[in-house]
């Protein structure tokens with residue numbers, strides 16, 4: 001919903017304290033000013049550098065930099081037949097003073113009688129507890145496609161600057177998620193560098209912008225499904241879900257998958273290949289780094305990151321090793337920050353109606369809060385077990401070829417190996433110029449070093465997760481409990 005629509009609704013409903021979170025104050029102010037003109041509302045804008053200004057008047061109405069005077073000034077704008085709006089720019093900076101907090105609370109209450117509205121315009125939402133009930137927070141959305149196109153048309157000055165047809169669509173795909181200011185910069189830079197607006201130049205700039213946020217990274221690797229042996233069921237499930245028509249209907253839109261599995265079985269590799277396979281950009285959301293020292297701004301950051309993810313739809317959003325970031329949710333050691341972060345993420349996962357396919361990986365589901373994996377949160381929870389013989393064969397083929405090794409040489413005993421170990425063995429054989437059997441001496445399989453946790457993981461997944469290899473539910477057969485659905489080959493010393 002556009003900022004002016006939201007504002008107009010809240011002002012009509014007499015919400016007299018409004019907090020607009022925006023990174024682009026000029027744009028937000030232009031929208032607010034237009035709304036006020038259309039409705040014949042009075043408008044004043046205050047910031048510390050310019051004092052109080054009435055749009056349309058050249059001289060400031062009051063050049064004072066006193067924030068208290070600014071708050072009080074709104075009553076002078078009030079009139080019986082219209083509403084008056086005072087925009088306080090970057091006012092979060094002043095909210096550590098008790099006088100200002102009190103004056104704001106009082107003014108917001110008075111506003112209900114004389115239809116005066118306080119609008120705080122700020123890039124962050126930092127509302128003191130005393131004022132929390134007085135403000136509603138509105139988001140200034142990132143520009144939509146048509147706005148990005150308008151900006152491109154504004155920047156292009158010569159024939160040939162603007163791409164045509166499909167190329168224009170690619171440019172708009174690339175620019176999605178940028179602010180107006182960033183998009184303008186990206187287009188201009190592309191014209192300076194290449195003589196026209198090109199998608200690759202925008203992508204490049206966008207990767208940098210995302211990196212700056214510290215949370216999101218654009219994955220630009222060229223991995224594909226054919227570089228992964230096996231995982232047939234997972235591959236076809238995700239492809240079917242994402243290639244279906246009718247994604248415009250939010251009810252039918254795919255949500256994503258949770259991948260649980262033994263370390264080194266290709267969870268991260270799969271997630272990275274999915275975007276390229278379905279022609280969507282992949283955004284890596286690093287929630288682990290959120291939990292760093294900047295605890296206070298964590299929730300803020302994730303909200304911002306999720307907004308960018310939404311704006312980049314259709315895309316793939318990849319969260320690697322979620323349990324590491326979310327494992328503190330039940331503990332009180334971090335004063336509830338993880339829990340709030342987790343809540344924000346879960347709410348988004350449930351409610352977002354953008355076409356974002358979320359893929360989360362996890363090695364230890366017992367560390368995740370149970371509500372994370374409940375049905376309907378994801379389209380499927382898949383378990384990636386140690387590869388079976390046939391799958392191993394495919395993985396050997398992939399890496400023997402990749403590392404340019406002799407295909408017919410003797411293979412080491414690989415019963416307990418994961419894909420990562422097969423890859424490591426081939427890499428070492430190539431690096432040290434050794435036969436595979438000799439290189440294998442340096443490979444210690446995780447199923448042996450961490451036998452207990454692997455065993456626990458398999459038992460947990462049995463009956464609860466879908467198998468990544470075969471259609472249906474994963475079943476880890478141990479003796480009598482063996483269920484149909486997966487033929488299990490246990491370690492067999494003679495099987496080589």
Ligand SMILES: Nc1ncnc2c1ncn2[C@@H]1O[C@H](COP(=O)(O)OP(=O)(O)OP(=O)(O)O)[C@@H](O)[C@H]1O
Nearest residue numbers: 227228229263264265266267268269395419420423
């Ligand atoms: N089925 C497979 N086919 C081809 N390569 C594989 C397969 N499984 C794993 N690999 C390779 O092993 C390496 C490690 O895989 P990856 O990082 O995806 O494992 P993971 O399941 O994410 O492990 P972890 O849980 O430790 O993060 C990658 O280089 C990947 O390509």
Ligand SMILES: [Mg+2]
Nearest residue numbers: 267268320361
């Ligand atoms: Mg991984």
